[in-house]
Amino acid sequence: MAGIHQGIDDSIVALATPNGVGAIAVIRISGLDAISIVNKVFKGKDLSKQATHTAHFGTIRDGAQVLDEVLVTIFKGPKSFTKENVVEISTHGSPYIARKVIQLLIRTGARHALPGEFTKRAFLNGQFDLAQAEAVADMILADSDASHQAAINQMRGGFSNEISELREKLIHFASMIELELDFGEEDVEFADRDDLKQLVDALKKVIGVLINSFDLGNVIKNGVPTVIAGKPNAGKSTLLNALLNEEKAIVSDIAGTTRDFIEDELNLGGVIFRFIDTAGLRETQDTIEAMGVERTQAKMKEAALILYLFDLVEDNITDILREVNKLENQGIPFLAIGNKIDLADEALVTQLEANAAFVLISAKKGLNLELLKDKVLEKANLGDLNTSGTIVTNIRHYENLFKTKEALEAVLIGLSNNVTGDFLAMDIRQSLHYLGEITGEITTDDLLANIFSKFCIGK
């Protein structure tokens, strides 16, 4: 079944400019229907009547709601990057708006591009030479390896269990319906339509919540809350700056400089992290600083992940292990980070290096930062995060959830119209297919195997 739903000339959409806040964000859409899809949500000139290589001002609207004022540029195939029809929409830079626009385009008939897919199409349409093919192939591979596992892990917080449970039930129903279709002549029980409706309703509800978690822009607004904590002057702000690669936090050598929180987000391997730099944790007489410390402790409790920084110059092994023990008792996932490895006592470094739980870095010198990023991402992908609510962070998962919901709605319409099993089965298969895109594949063979193992059939 692979590939049926992923055509080679359907229209694909994605953000063309780097993720994050910039002056403008450009959304690119490519495919046979690119122009007509954009035209459906664009208020301004009729894009279908415009010449190639022209730009048009107008608004993107989701129903009555104006999402943004935009500039739309049209490139008609084959005179475009991909040699297909291409539209580029320049929006006002906010990632939130850009995502809203992409979501809208997906609902209007585009599908989210896979990593490297624009390039791949350009290649397929003869825009590049073969040497570039391998790079594209690598991108495809890297993406597919990580994505299913990540999807399941990102959907923790009770939902993934619920989804797989409901999915199991849906498979069971699909089997029951196939059973009554292929073995209707035999002595078999039939799928109860009321039960099916209840199940589809329940599934739709859960999926609706997941879709909304994305819809609310949780990803942009919230990301994965990651608190950087530690004693004053352990180098928290320096680490944040090093991670973000820009001077955002106020950095000084005077302990206690950061009195409130500084937040910024970083996209690591497709997962958005909201890093929160906090005031250092120490007993203090300074009222303002004391308030900061108190709020730091509150923030830590809300965090999905804590990056706890130790100052390898100041702290000794006993202090460090005691602190780690305390963190463990808090029950919030954390990474223990030893900072200032470049200045630290060698004996201490050796001791900590032996302990796999520690990441040893120098924020200032930029040592082992990539390793740290990997560890952070690994935590996220292993589902070690402290998420009370589930957040859908990946727009492709959003897209699949959305299509699942559409298919489930078609099942409900079918049920209310009293259509026969063969038509119901068609929409159930579709919803299973899209759910499968998130959680893993399902094939016809699975349905048949389910039938043969559970029901006594065969003359």
Add this chain to the structure above:
Amino acid sequence: MFPEYDIIVVGAGHAGCEAAHAAGKMGSKVLLITMNMNTIAQMSCNPAIGGVAKGQIVREIDALGGMTGIISDKSMIQFRMLNRSKGPAMWSPRSQNDRMRFAEEWRLTLERNQNVDFWQEMVKELIVENQQVVGVKTGMGLEIRAKSVVLTNGTFLNGLIHIGEKQFGGGRTGEAAAKGITEQLTELGFESGRMKTGTPPRVDARSLNFKKMEEQAGDIDPGKFSFSDTPKLTQQLSCYITYTNKDVHQTLEQGFEQSPMFAGRIKGLGPRYCPSIEDKINRFAERDRHQIFVEPEGRHTVEIYVNGFSTSLPENIQYKALRQIQGFEDVKMFRPGYAIEYDYFPPTQLKLTLETKNIQNLYFAGQINGTTGYEEAACQGLMAGINAHQKLNNKNEVILNRSDAYIGVLIDDLVNKGTEEPYRMFTSRAEFRILLRQDNADLRLTQLSYNLGLADKHALDLVQNKYKQVEYMINDIKQKKYTPDQINPTLETLNSSVIKEKAPLINLIKRPEVSLEKLKENNSNIQEYLNKYSQLETEQAEILIKYDHYIQKEKELAVKMENIDNIIIYQEFDYDKVKGISSESKEKLKRIQPQNLGQASRVSGVSPADISILMVYLGK
């Protein structure tokens, strides 16, 4: 003694007969070799044709110019359209047939084919030169030359029959097994396997009490398989339904120790969907009864087929258990049920034309490919016959897509996925079930068959005329609107909500509780307006109107699949040069040698990411 033939077909079952007939009709000189001319086109198991998914295949065979549909029509004793209460894609024709008449019709059909010669003997060896088959050697040592060979050996290759603890070689009860071919093919590099199937006992109708059973009559207005003008069935026979019970189960359990299946004497894997009665009792112990269908083997014979009671338990246990079934108290057995093991060749060794990848011009069709069922065998025989002829004449390969026909689904599944158990068609195997309906097989396939020189002009005219009329009818319907006065009384009769303002007829037809037939019955205006269209045309127009939404949706999906199917993988393509595909996928792809990207995507174990990467390497 023999000329050089174009094609030798080995085996005269459902696959062999279709292969010989099609190739002969297309103009090839064919020799059909069978071990016994008196058992051509035997229905070795169930005396029935069609059923869910299988009935659709028979309609496709008929549209393609095969004979199974026509011969079934001529020999049927009962017809039912199954699944009438479900959507049109599920309607499935099924017939009970007179077993002797069926075989006779096939033999006479082949005898009328001037290009088909016959020879009765066992083939024990192929003649292979330079990786190409050039003929066969028979049991008597005769060498017969041919440009290609189609093997349709059914269950005969090293066939081994089990009844209780007894076992003996044989291809069917009372017929010898075929030896030699498996051994030779294995030596030539083919992989072979063992499969198992079974059949129930046959009993004497004179010893049954039908009053104690439920009658299952044929349709009041019986249909037929063929799109051509075969005669309509007039006098139908009934089948009967009865049930096993706890006593029957207990009796059967006494024989479990001697069961060749449970004792492990049978090594081959049997079909899960066609379990023996002992298997049903064993696996579903909670059920205290199982359905038994009592089916006549013919119009004039008293032989009865006990459907649902397939077994390989000792014959005395079979007899004792049968006698405990309601209506079977005085039963006399004609022949016991048995299980049979036979050799097959995993079909991943074939091309989509059913030619083997190893040996040129050698084709396999039917149970030798691991399938089960007359219909599955017949359609493979037909496709092998067509493709053998095409190749000899340097003409196009004929490969049906998954969105063209169940036959396309079947062959694509076999070649790409292989099969561990006897493969039977189910509608759920098809992605595009709504498109692959029994009613439109003619539209899907007749033109193709005509182009091949199989279907005649008359068949093509019939189809073209039918669908032209359907088009006119839909146009007529689209133009018609009714006022509340004109139509509300009719809607009320049909328990459908009334309209408040003028409404198009086409919208009313889309309502689930409304049908064109009922509208015509209850509204003289509609009747008058649409009366010029035949029943078949009306039915077709209604399907297209009512299910338009679903049909369109599936068509879109089918187009997407075809796009990927259109990306050809050229023969010299070197998978080893591709980075990023797992070595397991590579091995499979190298073995299957898919001809296009769509086919590659259906090879088991190949992931969507692999396909994306391949696409990049292949270019468009």
